[in-house]
Amino acid sequence: MTGYDWDALAPHWHLFEDRGFADTLVRSLVRERVPAPVLFVGAGLGRYAAALRDQVGPVIAVDRSPRMAARGSATRRLPFIVADARALPFVERAFATVVCASGVIEGMCGADRAAVLRELGRVSQAGFYLAAFVIRDGAPTVDVHAAIRAWEAGAIANHAFDEVARELGSVRQAAALLSRALPACEPAVTERAVIDSAAEHELSVRRVEQDDRRGVALWFLGAKPLDDEGRRYCSTLRMASATSAKRLSRKARTGPAMCSASRAAVMQRSQASRIARSTMTRLWRMRRRGWPCWAM
Numbered sequence: 001m002t003g004y005d006w007d008a009l010a011p012h013w014h015l016f017e018d019r020g021f022a023d024t025l026v027r028s029l030v031r032e033r034v035p036a037p038v039l040f041v042g043a044g045l046g047r048y049a050a051a052l053r054d055q056v057g058p059v060i061a062v063d064r065s066p067r068m069a070a071r072g073s074a075t076r077r078l079p080f081i082v083a084d085a086r087a088l089p090f091v092e093r094a095f096a097t098v099v100c101a102s103g104v105i106e107g108m109c110g111a112d113r114a115a116v117l118r119e120l121g122r123v124s125q126a127g128f129y130l131a132a133f134v135i136r137d138g139a140p141t142v143d144v145h146a147a148i149r150a151w152e153a154g155a156i157a158n159h160a161f162d163e164v165a166r167e168l169g170s171v172r173q174a175a176a177l178l179s180r181a182l183p184a185c186e187p188a189v190t191e192r193a194v195i196d197s198a199a200e201h202e203l204s205v206r207r208v209e210q211d212d213r214r215g216v217a218l219w220f221l222g223a224k225p226l227d228d229e230g231r232r233y234c235s236t237l238r239m240a241s242a243t244s245a246k247r248l249s250r251k252a253r254t255g256p257a258m259c260s261a262s263r264a265a266v267m268q269r270s271q272a273s274r275i276a277r278s279t280m281t282r283l284w285r286m287r288r289r290g291w292p293c294w295a296m
Contacts, residue, residue: 004103005181006065010045012177013068015163017047025101025131026051028209028218032129034097039123041085042101044068046076052099053078060095062088086115090123098128102216106133106187110197117201117221127222129208134217135188142186148178194219 006013025048036057040049043061045068053059061078062085063069069080083089085104098120105113120128135141150156152175165174191207198205198221209218 004107004183006044006063007067008177008181010065010067010071012164012167013045014047015160015167017044023051024209024211024216025099025218026055029097029099029129030055032208032220034099034129036097037095038097038099039088039090039095040099040101041088041120042104043072043078043080044101044103046072046078046080048099048101049078050076056097086112086119088119088123092122093125094123096125098124100128100130102131102133103187104132105130106189107183113197114200117197117203121201121203121221127203127220129218129220130194131216131218132194133186133188133215134210135190135215141188143184144182144186145179145184148175148182151175188215191217191219 009016029052034056036059038049038052038056038059039062040052040059041062043049043063046061049059049061049072059078061069061072061076061080062083063072063080064082064084066082069082072078073080081089085100100116100120105116108116117130120130147156147158148161151158151161152171161174161178164178165171168174168177195205202223203221204223206220206222207217208220211217
C-alpha cells in the first residue's frame with residue numbers, strides 16, 4: 001500500500017524510529033493539550049505512542065503489520081490492534097484525539113488516501129492530527145535504492161544502514177533486506193496535496209509543526225469553519241424569522257378591503273417567509289455536510 005515491507009522491517013525498525021520525528025511530534029501534541037483517550041494510527045514499534053501515553057493518558061496503538069504490533073506491544077506495553085487505516089475497527093467518535101503517524105499516507109493513491117482521511121475523521125470527536133513526510137512542489141524525489149547501492153559500495157555513510165548490517169552480520173544481507181523492504185523512491189507528499197485532500201472532505205487544515213531538517217510536518221484537520229456565505233445565510237434566517245413572527249399579529253389587517261400599503265406589506269412578509277424556508281433548507285444541507293452553521 002505504501003511501498004514498505006513493514007513485517008520485514010519490524011526487527012530493525014527501532015534503528016529508524018528512534019532517529020525520527022517522535023520527540024517533536026509528542027511535544028507538539030502536548031502543547032496542543034490533546035485529551036485522552038488517544039488513537040495512534042501507524043504506531044510502528046510504539047515509540048511515539050508510548051511517549052504520548054506518558055504525557056496525556058491512555059493510548060490505543062494501531063498498525064497493519066502483525067510483527068510490528070507484536071514487538072511494539074511487548075517492548076512498549078501498549079495495547080496494539082492490527083488493522084488497516086482504511087477500515088478502522090472502531091465506532092464513530094470513539095476517541096477524543098486521533099493521530100496518524102508519518103509513513104501512512106505518503107505512498108498511497110488518491111482513493112486510499114481519501115479512505116484513510118474519511119476513517120480518521122469518522123472515529124475522531126473533533127478532528128485529527130496527521131503527520132507526513134513532505135516535499136516541496138517540483139523538488140526531486142530521493143532514489144532510496146540508489147542510496148542503498150551507494151552505501152553498499154562504500155560511497156556514502158548511513159548510520160541506520162550500518163546498524164542493520166551489524167545486526168545481520170553482513171553488509172550484503174543488509175542491502176538485500178533494505179532493497180526489498182524499502183520503497184524505490186522515498187514516499188512524500190506536498191502540503192498542497194494534503195490541503196486538496198482535506199478540501200475534498202470539507203475539512204480545514206492547520207499546520208501544527210514542521211521540521212525542515214527531517215522533512216516532516218504535522219497538521220490538524222478539523223471541521224471547516226463557517227464562511228462568509230454561511231454567516232449571510234444565518235443573518236438572513238434571523239431577519240426572515242423575525243419578520244415571519246410578526247405576520248400572525250398583523251394577519252387580521254389583510255382582509256379584502258386592505259389598502260395598497262397593506263398589500264405591499266403582505267407581499268414583503270410572503271417574500272420573507274419564502275427566504276426563511278429557502279435559507280433553512282440551505283442551512284440543513286450545510287449542516288449535513290459538517291459545517292457548524294448552528295453555532296453562531
